[in-house]
Amino acid sequence: MSRRRSTLLVHLLSAVTVTALATTVLAGPAEAAPAAAPLAAPATASLAAPATVRAGAPVATTGFRFVDVPGAGVTLKANVIAPAAAGRYPAVILPSSWGLNDLEYLAQAKALAGRGYVVVSYTPRGWWASGGEIDTAGPRDMADLSRVVDWTIAQTAADPARIGAAGISYGAGLSLLGSAFDRRIRAVAVMSGWTDLVHSLYGDSTRHRQSSGLLQLSADLLGNAGPELTERLGDFAAGRDLDEIVAWANVRSPATYLDAINANRPAVLIANAWNDSFFPPNQLVDFYARLTTPKRLELRPGDHAIAEFTGVLGLENDVWTGVYRWFDQHLAGIDTGIGGEPPVLVKPHNAAREGYADWSALTSATRRYGLGQIRRLDRTGLLGGEPQAGWSKSLPTDLDTTANGGQVLISNGIAAFTGRRPQIWLPTVDRGRAGVWASERPSTAQRIRGIPTLHLELGDTAARGTVMAYLYDLDALGNAQLITHAPVSWLGTEGGDRAVDVRLPATAYDLPAGHSLTLAVDTVDPLYYDENAPGGTVTVKGGSYLDVPLK
Structure with a gap:
């Protein structure tokens, strides 16, 4: 990473968040590889009586200062800000996002x-001026986070019994993983984070092209990838070598350590977007269902790190307000009322927000829509009724259509602010x-709530292949707004007939009266790598159907 490029990006970050200092781009020391992070001992009692904290009652704070924190064999760049009065206070550790700094x-x-x-706040190893190589939330990062907890307790007025961790994206994943490896972390706020890195990179056996490409570009420009x-x-x-990548990603997945998280019992808040193109929400829903700690799940419109973005700028923000309330409840000892609220909060794309006792309560019925024969007149099949047999529709494997999932971060990110979903004119x-x-x-109106599932009967397929499925809200003029979408691939050794099932990403969407629920299936989307051989075909057959969860 060149000094000139790093400095330019510091100033770019300054324009968005703070006035950055040129010292944050100085090279860090060489890495010394540590062992995997040990499980820390339980926190002892506070060293002094906790300071009185009242939500909404501001306290005077110290000046913002930069510090060097000894990590596991590297120096981590960090900053500290704290209440000015003497006493012991709850503490929050904030690891920075992928590509950003403290x-x-x-x-x-x-x-x-x-x-x-x-x-x-600290910059994880391998990024900007912190030492070492990027560990991608691996064992070295876990060891570093425990060292940051050590330093915070030893060098600040932090109460060792009231330590929390939070972050966006990479910082969210580090925080949640850290709660499995260090039981001193008593509360976690996970914003746009992951629980299953395999699913994030490789969901439904389909490699995510644009999101992984941005991760690589950021590492090349701003970090020491190693x-x-x-x-x-x-x-x-x-x-190639996908089995090794899966094993590598499993080590970096909080779901792998769910038993340890449940045993440590941190209070876990998970906030994400319906259309997160890096970390789609199904993995979070599955993780949340198996989590036995104090927990809360919030899902809102938008893409990766969009819902909480205005809070990073210092503006009022619903996600960050929830984080304050979560930490006040579980670290500061203030009854904010959040513990008595429905723990599942969803903001549908086009309706007021809703609260539920658990995820399963979103769905009261599931409707099956059979895929019917394509009509010659309008070249459209009926979506509805029992699945029909005796028809087929062949799709070329290397030709795209206007049906697509949009651009990573952009299409659904804009939708979070405008309320308008990515849209196409269906006749195109x-x-x-x-x-x-x-x-x-x-x-x-049809109130879609939950995870739609698609079952496709495929005929005479190649051994490897991919199809893309898009669920639309179609109005009377042919305008189709994207509700949710997903790819699905198969990696067999032999061709022939097969069935594939795909769970489309969870959604909450009200299909207006007079609108048509519409499904489009093709074989190419720039968001993903596909497994199709050029010049081939994939044939969708009778017996296929779509199950839609309804409220």
């Missing part, structure tokens, strides 16, 4: 300190390249 959270660090928290990450990303892009979808099925137009 200045990322300055606005929120000030806000938390003003509420009575010691706040330590040979391990470089090799893994290269293998991923080339589609080439019916020679895609299959399209549309339902009858209901007289009442």
Whole structure:
């Protein structure tokens, strides 16, 4: 990483969050590889009586200061801000996001300190001026996080019995993983984070092209990727040694350590977006269901790190307000009322927010829509009724259509602010390249809540292949707004007939009365790598159906 490029990016970050200092781009020391992070001993009693903290009652804070924190064989760049009065305070540790540094959270660090928290933000190893190579939330990162906890207790007014961790994206994953390896972490706020890195990179056996490409670009520009990450990303892009990549990703998945998290019992808040193109929400829903600690799940419109973005700028933000309340409840000892609220909060794409006792309560019925024969007149099949047999629709394997999942971060990110989902005009979808099925137009609104599932019967397929499925809200003028979408691939050794099932990402969407629920299936999407051989075909057959969860 060149000094000139690093300095330019520091100033770019300054324009968004804080006035960055040129010293944050100085090279860090060489790495000394430590062993995997040990499980820390339980926290002891506070060293002094906890300071009185009242939500909404600001306290005076110390000045913001940069510090060097000894990690596991490397030096980590960090900053600290804390209440000014003497006493012991709850503490929050904020690891920075992938590609950013410890200045990322300055606005929120000030806000938390003003509420009575010691706040330590740090840049994980391998990024910017922190030492070592990027470990991608591996054992070295876990050891580093425990060292940051050690330093925070020893060098600040932090109460060792009231330590929390939070972050966005990479910082979220580090925080949640850290709660499995260090039981001193008593509360966690996971914003746009992951629980299953295999699913994030390789969901439904389909490699995610654009999101992994951005991860690699960030590492090349802003960090010290090192040979391990470089090799893994290269293998991923080339589609080779995928078993090794899966094993590597499992080590970095909080779901792998769910038993340890449940045993340590941190209070876990998970906040994510319906259309997160890096970490789709199904993995979070599955993790949440198996989590036995105090827990809360919040899902909102948007893409990766979009819902919480205005909070990073220091503006009022619903996600960060929830984080304050979570930490006040579980670290500061203040009854904010959040513990008595429904623990599952969802904001549908086009309706008011809703609360539920658990995830399963979102869905009260499931409706099966059979895929019918394609009609000659409009080259569209009926979506509805029992699955029909005796028909087929062939799709070319290397020709795209206007049906797509949009651009990573952009399409659904804009939707979070405008309320308008990615949209196409359905007549532009080439019916020679895609299959399209549309339902009858209901007289009442259909409240879709949960995870739609698609079952496709495929005929005479190649041993390896991919199809893309898009679920749309179609109005009377042909405008189709994307509700949710997913790819699915198969990696067999023999061709022939097969069935594939795909869980589309969870969603909450009200299909208006008079609109048609519409399914489009093709074989190419720039968001993903596909497994199709050029010049081939994939044939969708009768017996296929879509199950839609309804409220």
